[in-house]
Amino acid sequence: MDVVIVGSVALDSIETPSGSVERALGGSATYASIAASYFAPVGVVGVVGGDFSKEHIAALRKRGVDLEGLEIIPDGKTFFWAGRYRANLNERDTLETQLNVFETFSPNLPPSYRKRPFLLLGNIHPELQMNVLEQVERPRLVLCDTMNLWIATALEPLRRLLRRVDVLCVNDGEARQLSGQTSIPAAAEWLLKAGPRHVIVKRGEHGCSIYGRRGSFSIPACAVRRPVDPTGAGDSFAGGFLGYLAARGRTDEATFRQALVAGSVMASYCVEGFSVGKMLRLTMSQIGGRCLELHRATQFEPIRLKKR
């Protein structure tokens, strides 16, 4: 089954303790679509300028990503972000943000995208996410990502959106910010009442959890010994998660659990290279290998206690 992903397509200049890249392929829709492409057919909805190179287009096409929904404005400039990560890689400073063609972006879905069953609303303004959602006919599953910026500046449109999505995907800080709750289980409970049937909380190096009405499920992060560039890890997670569901064509609890593993594996490969460098060149056996590693690192025999 097919996936539609809306989000930013960007050029990123990134500095980390391991090095730097200039105007590399980035953006939430880019990371998510490359991650999802390993599992299912993907179409992207976004906008770029005339400075978006043929090499970048070719890289996405090579991964089989359908670009019919990618608008190119020849005399515009692509969304640009520059940032620098601190030594621990958990904190970053934004050095520059140029919205460029994103400032006036009004998504327009190609007719062939409107009946696709799996929709990923990548991290962009909640009103753009809603706009896209309204163009898709009865999607089977809608996943929505967001960030601290929209929670702070666009809370009302975000709240309206939450009432119409199936899965919300946030990190632990965003879960706390959005809910006003201190503990993550309490935050997840609050968010479930705000609309989505499932809430995914990403915990960075500590893994991630999915909360639903029937309980929670958690996995650790894959062991990444040398993280290089965390940019796009959350988007890659979301793309891997939704791509896996689409590949299986199922949305039951057991498949959600496996999809969380698939997403986590894609995020782990994402952070091992700058930009999408490592993610473009994976094999299914590498992806399957890490899924197996996570299985080995989490399973245990049930405990039967005797009274002392």
Added chain:
Amino acid sequence: MDVVIVGSVALDSIETPSGSVERALGGSATYASIAASYFAPVGVVGVVGGDFSKEHIAALRKRGVDLEGLEIIPDGKTFFWAGRYRANLNERDTLETQLNVFETFSPNLPPSYRKRPFLLLGNIHPELQMNVLEQVERPRLVLCDTMNLWIATALEPLRRLLRRVDVLCVNDGEARQLSGQTSIPAAAEWLLKAGPRHVIVKRGEHGCSIYGRRGSFSIPACAVRRPVDPTGAGDSFAGGFLGYLAARGRTDEATFRQALVAGSVMASYCVEGFSVGKMLRLTMSQIGGRCLELHRATQFEPIRLKKR
């Protein structure tokens, strides 16, 4: 099989956003021995003053904790700690520390303790931990806890100790501090080279991991909706972990995994009450219930990927 636990036995005055207690039962050996007592026979090695009340002694005895190794100095005062937790419960400020009888403590193991197979070196000065270790005859398994204070002020004795213990139990911050590594997997790898065959890294609300030469295993934390007082959670974890191993009389990888679950469950009950309040009154069915919850929240079917 039996457990010996050395550590502090203390009186704690604690303030948290949920309330406060004055001169309540505390100390690393206290929390660890109460947690372990649900699984296996436990003897405590420690020291208290004449101000340690009969009620506190009775509470430990009621849990079946053997106090032959607890020295009472009638004209001395018990180790006292006062602290205040901040709103998120992850940070605390020490308001007062009185070492009192601990200042001159020289542990002396009762002969009946010297052949016990499982030894827990709770969080006290590494030289005291080494002193106790040297009094136990060929223990089957030695677990050692420590804290940022000893890493900063007693690194050499701690390093000597690490070469002689089987399992090191630290939190993520301590793992980074001790190893100088940024990522937790890299820190664990470093610590494994320093001596212990296994390293447990506690991640607070994000769960915990155990690292060994043959890989790692991680579990999430039990969902605690209303944490009240985090004091002693790490000690309760260690006590539950070692108590479970002792109850099973096994130290293989599969039992280590289950013991991590048992420890995590004890820590979750610990934080739900002030001091040892909640931990003193558990049933085996409450403990077994949370073990089952953790099993349900972590298991998934292996993933078989098809090439697209």
